[in-house]
Amino acid sequence: MTVYESDLPGVGKKHEVELGDGSRLVIVTHNTGKREVYRRPDRDSDSEKLFEMSDQLARQVGTLLEGAYFQPVQTQAIETRLGDNTTLEWVHVDEDSPLAGTTLAESDLRRETGASVIAVERDDEVFASPGGDTRIEAGDTLVVIGQKDACKQVAAYVEGE
Known part of the structure; x- marks a missing residue:
């Protein structure tokens, strides 16, 4: 997985994650903590805003995605x-x-x-x-x-x- 990071002066940081199908997930973290999440279908297309969330909600969702509450187990x-x-x-x-x-x-x-x-x-x-x-x-x-x-x-x- 490749993640690109760039500064957005006066706004915050932007992270782009390659999704493997040529598209990217773009996450803009504002200095206020607000997150905006976009999807960019390819490098020549405009990004489509998917959703935004507060700092607290983003941290809670991140914890879930990280697996802190549940670790999938493959049954035998x-x-x-x-x-x-x-x-x-x-x-x-x-x-x-x-x-x-x-x-x-x-x-x-x-x-x-x-x-x-x-x-x-x-x-x-x-x-x-x-x-x-x-x-x-x-x-x-x-x-x-x-x-x-x-x-x-x-x-x-x-x-x-």
Whole structure:
């Protein structure tokens, strides 16, 4: 992320943040503490004012954006119940998982747990109905279906328990 700072004599400071799509977020901090926030679609366009806020409100919002009140946590497993005892579960594979680097066939998950891997999510890709030769990599999420206990066993097996 690139941030550009410039003085605005008699007004305050201006910060411009590149957003990655060619546009910029422009924040003008007045000497009084008031903030004005603009969006500039590209370097040749005029900025569009989005909103303004007081110093106190800007500091409160900044604290929220900073994560002082809530830190998102990625869960290791997500479960969806399909019937009385059948679940669909998403199980994350960490880098220290004994399954990282093995194929589905080598992992022997179905025989060991009774549950089936119906998809592998990797970054922005989804490998539906993966075959035994599909390699499990650290960072993958396995989409598993089976009896509730079997899916719990998959999660434990992936964690090396």
